[in-house]
Amino acid sequence: MTTSLTNSQIAELTALSADIPTEVRHHFVRIDGLRIHYAEAGAGEPLILLHGWPQHWWEWRQVIAPLAQRYRVICPDIRGLGWSEGSGGGYSFERLARDLVELLDRLGVDRARVVGRDWGLVIGYRACLNWPERFDRFVALAGVHPWTIDGVRPAVFTRPWHVYALAALGRSSALQAALVRRSLRAWRHRGRFSAAETATYLSRMRTPSAHLATIDFNRNVLLHEVPHFARHYRMIRLRVPTLHLNGACDPLSDGVPDSYRDYADDMRLERIPDCGHFMPEEQPQWLADRLLTFFG
Numbered sequence: 001m002t003t004s005l006t007n008s009q010i011a012e013l014t015a016l017s018a019d020i021p022t023e024v025r026h027h028f029v030r031i032d033g034l035r036i037h038y039a040e041a042g043a044g045e046p047l048i049l050l051h052g053w054p055q056h057w058w059e060w061r062q063v064i065a066p067l068a069q070r071y072r073v074i075c076p077d078i079r080g081l082g083w084s085e086g087s088g089g090g091y092s093f094e095r096l097a098r099d100l101v102e103l104l105d106r107l108g109v110d111r112a113r114v115v116g117r118d119w120g121l122v123i124g125y126r127a128c129l130n131w132p133e134r135f136d137r138f139v140a141l142a143g144v145h146p147w148t149i150d151g152v153r154p155a156v157f158t159r160p161w162h163v164y165a166l167a168a169l170g171r172s173s174a175l176q177a178a179l180v181r182r183s184l185r186a187w188r189h190r191g192r193f194s195a196a197e198t199a200t201y202l203s204r205m206r207t208p209s210a211h212l213a214t215i216d217f218n219r220n221v222l223l224h225e226v227p228h229f230a231r232h233y234r235m236i237r238l239r240v241p242t243l244h245l246n247g248a249c250d251p252l253s254d255g256v257p258d259s260y261r262d263y264a265d266d267m268r269l270e271r272i273p274d275c276g277h278f279m280p281e282e283q284p285q286w287l288a289d290r291l292l293t294f295f296g
Contacts, residue, residue, distance in 0.1 A: 042068025052118020056082025062284035080213025189276030
C-alpha cells in the first residue's frame with residue numbers, strides 16, 4: 001500500500017514531528033499515479049485533517065495530540081503541496097475530492113470525519129456533496145460555502161485578490177514567493193509566524209510541483225468552479241452534518257451569508273473569536289475543544 005521514505009525525507013519529517021507531544025507516523029501511498037504523503041497519529045475512528053494554502057500537514061501540529069487521544073488522526077498533503085507529488089492538471093475540486101476518497105479506500109476506511117481549511121475546505125465540501133455516504137461529519141474552516149453567491153456582498157469575492165493575481169501572473173516565481181510571505185503575515189490576526197515557521201512553509205512552496213499546483217488551482221477556481229456554482233448552487237444539497245467555522249478577524253471570509261440554511265440538512269456557521277485565517281495555529285486549544293465537542 002505504501003512506498004518507502006527516503007533518508008532525507010525521514011530526517012526532515014522527523015524534525016518537524018519532534019515537538020508534537022504524541023507519536024506521529026509518516027507514510028506515502030499511490031493515488032492517481034502520484035506519491036501522496038500523509039502524517040498519522042493516534043488510534044480509533046478516523047479523522048481526516050486537510051490543510052490549506054500555502055501550507056501542508058504541519059499546520060495541524062498543535063491540534064494533533066489532543067485529537068489523537070480520541071481519534072486516528074490522518075493529515076494528508078494535498079497533491080502538489082507539502083511532500084506530495086504534483087501533476088499536470090488535476091486541481092479541480094472534483095479531482096482533489098476524489099483524491100481524498102481514494103485515500104480512504106487505500107487505507108481501508110469506509111467512513112470518516114473530516115476537517116478542511118482553505119483549500120481543504122473546498123475539497124471537503126465537494127467530497128461530502130459527491131460521496132455523503134463516506135463522511136459522518138464535516139468541519140469547514142476559513143472560507144466560503146458553496147451557496148455564497150446567494151445573498152453575498154461583492155467584497156467577499158473581490159477581497160481575495162491574490163486568487164486573481166496567482167491565476168493571471170502566477171508563473172512568476174518572485175510573485176508567488178511574495179504572495180506566500182504576504183499571506184502568512186497579513187491573514188494572521190492572533191500572534192505571528194516565526195522566521196523558522198515561515199521558512200518551513202516557504203521551503204515546500206518553492207518546489208516546482210507547488211508552483212504549478214498554485215497556478216492550476218487558482219485558474220480552475222476562476223474559470224470553472226465559480227461559474228459552476230453560480231449556475232448550479234440551487235441544485236446542490238448537503239446531507240452531511242456540517243460545522244463551518246470562520247475566524248472573526250479573517251479578512252478572507254468576512255460577510256459570508258447564511259444562505260446555506262436553504263441547502264443543507266444540518267449545518268451551522270460560527271465565528272472563532274480573536275482569530276484570523278490560520279485557526280489551527282492562532283486558536284489551537286479553542287479549535288481542538290470545538291472539534292471534539294462537535295464530533296462527539
